[in-house]
Amino acid sequence: MDLHNPSPQPDLARNRLPTLFEVLSRRTLAPVDLFAFYIYMRDQQRSVDYLDFWLDVAQHMSLCRHYVRELRRSVMIGTPDGDKSASKRSSAYLEGMGDLIHPAGGPSTLMTEKEKNQDAQMSAFLREEGSNGNGMGHSPSASFGSHASNNHRSTSNDQPRPSFMNSAHEQASDSNSPAHTVARADIRASAEKILYTYLLPGAEREIILPHAITHEITLSIEERGRDDPEVFDAAKDYVFQAMERDAFPGFLRMKALGNLVPTSMIMRVILGLIAMFAGFWVAFVFIFLDYPRHTRVWLLLPFTLGVYALCSHQYRLDPILALAGFSEYTFMSFTKIREPYVRKLLNKRALMVLAVTILIDTALVVLFVFVPGKRL
Known part of the structure; x- marks a missing residue:
């Protein structure tokens, strides 16, 4: 099966073992599905925090795409009143992105040029929107509250997190905004939650990443006010390669x-x-x-x-x-x-x-x- 196929449906005609990309994209069935890989990372590798980080970043990407799709839909219906020049510029950005329906199931190295361009345009739009004051500013209290609610490590007695089995739309629907829409504040809260849960030194579920990566993410979120998906690209690719190298071969041998x-x-x-x-x-x-x-x-x-x-x-x-x-x-x-x-x-x-x-x-x-x- 083509790794760049956006369809999340399992490939029943695959005459080979699946790749990590396909497992994370939910294109495989038991016993080599994402649920089995989660349990393997939790019980055998004892490094489920890395997979949880990956899943939270993928959910953050889904929130961003859902938010931009809603804006794009509203622009196609009619540009709201306000700054006309800014609205036209935003409309041009949104209309040029496409539908943003590809899955967030792999690293940037496995994405097509079209998918890379769409995600780059989406990140650029979110950065510009944040710099114009349309996004939420830094909110340490809300962030630390999110951090505290996730201040535990997964153990073999815990139930696997439910969110990684959901589709992108279902993940986006967890927003607190009315009618399951995604507000700009939800994206900001999601980015801060990832930072305070996994990346800051001393975090309860801290994952080990190169200092240059964690420092750049921390600087981007806390000082530059960024919350676009590109902030986590380097960390996401690093974690994917680590799981592919250290955990996935053992998972295939076992399952x-x-x-x-x-x-x-x-x-x-x-x-x-x-x-x-x-x-x-x-x-x-x-x-x-x-x-x-x-x-x-x-x-x-x-x-x-x-x-x-x-x-x-x-x-x-x-x-x-x-x-x-x-x-x-x-x-x-x-x-x-x-x-x-x-x-x-x-x-x-x-x-x-x-x-x-x-x-x-x-x-x-x-x-x-x-x-x-x-x-x-």
Whole structure:
């Protein structure tokens, strides 16, 4: 699928693993969707603050686009009374931007020239509007209030934030303005919330970024009064590259090549070792007490359980669960595998794991059933 396709619909014909761009753009299905990636960042990477920052910046972009679309719509209906020259200049800006319907699901390096130009024009319009006094000024009390309301870290016991599953329109509809419109104050509050929640030194959910990036953002928001989306471009691109390099490969290994979470794998290795110990102990008892071969066939039970559990741990994959079409989100919490390519990949790996399990299990049973017995 073309990465620049603005459609948010999943690509069911994709014959490859998805990219981080597609996951963040909500173009994938379980178990490699945005919800699964959020849980992985929270529970395995312990760095969900980076993804939350990305999602809040994407929501800020959505607010800006929603605000500009509303202005553009009002300009097309009729220019309001006021400064005629300013209105004409604003009308020219707004009419030249287009519809601004592309998603904010990737870094600036993956955007088309048209999308870059539209976002640059939107940011320029918001900067000019703010400098003309149409925007809200700096409001530390409101900002710190927003910061305090978000003054906590996500833990494995927290429910995932609901906003990242919403569309851009639904995110914009969270505004306090009448009739779900976006006011200029909402954009200012959103920018300040991001600054005070993630970027200032000592923030409760502070993310580690190069000092030059955080200093420039702080200066732009606090001293220059900016709140346009371009303020966060450098930080957004840095966080995207960090997640793509450090977290996303592990996410694909866990969700596209396996279907178990670490807690389940630990439980399986414990169960497998206990079952194998029991199997070997009973096998030697049968041999040294000279039990008949038809009795020794019962060794099939502990050996099968032990080998199956250990192979599941080794490959991070429960083959029966995979063939049934399920993957584990959290411990003992399952979801249907809906991504076609991942389902096909997991089915192939499940058959391979079953073949290995049957081969090892058969070898052990045959060895201990047909070895001559000798009563001690």
